[in-house]
Amino acid sequence: MYWRPFSAVLALASTSCLVSAASQSYSWKNVKIGGGGGFVPNIVFNPSEQGLVYARTDIGGAYIMNADESWTPLLDFADNDHWNYWGTDALATDPVDTNRLYLATGMYTNSWDPNDGQILISTNKGQNFTVSPLPFKVGGNMPGRGVGERLVVDPNSNNILFFGARSGNGLWKSTDFAQTWSKVETFTATGNYVPDPTDTTGYNSDPIGLAWVTFDPTSGESGSPTPRIFVGVVSNGTQENIFVSEDAGSTWNAVAGQNNTYLPHKGVLSAAEHTLYISYSNGAGPYDGTLGAVMKYNITTGEWTDITPVSGSDLYFGFGGLTLDPQRPGTIMVAALNSWWPNGQIFRTTDGGQTWTGIWEWVDYPEINYYYTYDDTSAPWLGANATTTALTTQVGWMMEGLSIDPFDSNHWLYGTGETIYGGHDLLKWDLGDSRNVTIESLADGVEEESVESLISPPTGPSLISAVGDDGGFVHYDLDTPPANMFQNPTWSTTVDLDYAGNDPTNIVRIGNGDSSSGKQVALSTDSGNTWSQDYGAADNVSGGKVALSANGDTVLWATSGNGVQVSQYTNSFSAVSSLPASTTAIASDKRNDSIFYAASGSSFYVSTDGGTTFSVSGSLGESTSPVKIVVHPNITGDVWVSTDQGLFHSTDTGSTFTTVPGVTEAWAIALGAPATTGGYPALFAAANIGGVGYFRSDDAGTNWAQINDASHGFGSVSSNVIAGDPRVYGRVYIGTNGRGIFYGDIAGAAPPPSSTAPISSSTSKPVSSSTSSVPVSSSAPISSHSSSAPSSAPSSTPTSVASQWGQCGGTGWAGPTACASGSTCTVQNPYYSQCLPQ
């Protein structure tokens, strides 16, 4: 759910042929956080093929569920030219030819995304796609992104699709499997509702448009277009918002007798009951809703019935997710879109809405009966260990996606602002007062964090991350979900991190002040396991970049609105008047405690007095926006700066710079372990070197190898952050905006044992847990897998044997294909084979 608006046009021309860089095969995996970490607007079960399930996210693309209930991402190929593919505003799985999958993608309908949207078409369940461009924008991360689905396949004639557009663009139809589209001119409603007409950015003032299109399959027969089609529109007040066609979309009428007080979020047809169920909220979502309703429309009689589960003072939310059990006519579930207090709420009826029960109910205030057991085994940081107010809303919030498995009445999944929950004992809900269903975190493989900063210090844990919404994590084991997010102080978003070069268990982090007022600087002396507030920071100062001096005593802070400030020994921060307020890149020397660096425009600044005063040193040529300064971990004054004009290097503490030939633009950069003992550190760069990509140089920028490939585009390059591992040659961490953190190793290189073992001497630090291929619960083996999408991932010779429950094959899999004795490699689906016990 966390996102950063884009302020500049990001798409850049790239050429497929690189001028000066060779390529090197890398194997890429997600650093496992395990709980999703972002909004999952919907989860869609195919109604005809058991076990075929997709989830869509707002900023991290779409996923397919594997047989072991883990998820595989489908859009990791999206690169800087196609970053808006990760905004997935609608998803349709074909009920006839179940191999067909359609995604309506595009990130923003305002200026933050310069590109129009597109329908991505797959005929193989998302292994690869063709693109049907649309003549308008699609808003996967816009308000109202949880309504729907607004993209649907006609169940009687699957060449036909309808798509309900945003921004006043109306209803569109394809008759050739989504390859070409034309506007349905007879459908004139476009949706009058905008969340905030005064928003000059265009983000909250753009019409959300059409909410959903729902076929009534019983009105027609296989082979002919379905005659009866309902459409819900995001409008209220004077405009009707539920429409129907009885002639396959040629003509349309408002459904008589409707109540258009609220916005219709979901319209789900019960074929057996010949009834349309609709959830309504007074906001478009996903964060809002203070009133709402649930209605049903009897198609036979034209009768509307208000079946809202609660009323009066108990009704303080709108309704989002709505699902029914097709095997049990009359069984419906609906989610409160946002019940922030005392908990998220879900209701279930088995009699078509005459009576409802909640997943929790008041006894006598403040006493509550909880009719669920909570299980966050696969992402412990989500639940009991989470301490922010929002995270203790255990059942969830932003609940637009709620789905009962059409083949299994006990199996359900729902999306929240944070993760995917669900379970396998849903029928226990119908056991009266003794009911107790288990809510499980079921987002293994969904990695949706928006990553703000990464550090890989030379001692202690391999990786420490700063993320949006979920604070940040110490990754003691790259393949095991962390037990905790950063705590005490707990902020929802951490924006930057640094470590002290001479004493690298000393870490600083800063927050952006979005959740709690108060001080937004914290320090750790034990590699991020425990923290203390830096009381030198003023209240309400937040954001920006931070640097920690080599000995860890001085914090330099380029705040987002209060200029650059410095503090030694946690004394009060004072202004650094010799640096411009526009300073965006700062760094500490990693060896000399007195030296800091800063850059703004084309000027490079150095301080030799612990950040108290800076003076202009060397020049960064024609640069207008320096992005990142990195400093050699072992050599004072050896500095790299990435800018919009390329990559600059100084070996004399910033007095003079050389430009790196062939690098025309550079974003995130990092230094990692050298190729040979005593050699120059490996240099990693997200850069334009004859094309935008991710590169490594082992000789300080003379020669480069491209390390990303056609299967790993990492989305918007300017949003991403990089860390090089100082202990493992070749290893790099890439933090994305919506697909979590990846770590890459040179393909075929055996990772050394130090890669995951904590080295810190601290005894209070959590012990790293066992490898991810070991089941963490007896009922649901969790297994790791590489992210994969197109079939062009590099293959490599198996170098080892996968353990029981581990992955042993699948599209794009470059790991071991042999299984440990006692288990057999079993194909689960095209993406995923697993070592199962014999």
Ligand SMILES: *[C@@H]1O[C@H](CO)[C@@H](O)[C@H](O)[C@H]1NC(C)=O
């Ligand atoms: C998708 O993959 C299949 C199987 O490898 C291949 O035949 C097809 O040409 C690919 N389609 C696209 C659009 O790349």
Ligand SMILES: *[C@@H]1O[C@H](CO)[C@@H](O)[C@H](O)[C@H]1NC(C)=O
């Ligand atoms: C539509 O709903 C919004 C939000 O509740 C409300 O402010 C607005 O007045 C409604 N519009 C009409 C025309 O009723």
Ligand SMILES: *[C@@H]1O[C@H](CO)[C@@H](O)[C@H](O)[C@H]1NC(C)=O
């Ligand atoms: C329409 O719905 C609103 C909100 O539920 C309700 O207050 C109102 O009475 C309804 N109008 C009619 C005519 O039923």
Ligand SMILES: *[C@@H]1O[C@H](CO)[C@@H](O)[C@H](O)[C@H]1NC(C)=O
């Ligand atoms: C729809 O109305 C008809 C006629 O009153 C009734 O027989 C039928 O049960 C109703 N359907 C539902 C689901 O209530």
Ligand SMILES: *[C@@H]1O[C@H](CO)[C@@H](O)[C@H](O)[C@H]1NC(C)=O
């Ligand atoms: C359901 O189980 C959970 C944990 O096992 C328990 O905390 C809760 O009280 C139970 N609910 C009821 C109504 O017994």
Ligand SMILES: *[C@@H]1O[C@H](CO)[C@@H](O)[C@H](O)[C@H]1NC(C)=O
């Ligand atoms: C909470 O974190 C601690 C480590 O700080 C860990 O030992 C514990 O198992 C975690 N609790 C849960 C419920 O995950």
Ligand SMILES: *[C@@H]1O[C@H](CO)[C@@H](O)[C@H](O)[C@H]1NC(C)=O
């Ligand atoms: C911080 O912001 C809060 C809320 O805007 C305000 O009440 C408080 O006075 C501010 N504190 C300072 C020190 O500016």
Ligand SMILES: *[C@@H]1O[C@H](CO)[C@@H](O)[C@H](O)[C@H]1NC(C)=O
């Ligand atoms: C650190 O740098 C300052 C300024 O250049 C210098 O005076 C000092 O001697 C250096 N300290 C060490 C320990 O090298």
Ligand SMILES: *[C@@H]1O[C@H](CO)[C@@H](O)[C@H](O)[C@H]1NC(C)=O
């Ligand atoms: C820094 O120096 C240490 C000790 O010589 C060495 O082990 C390490 O590889 C160096 N780090 C880098 C990134 O060059």
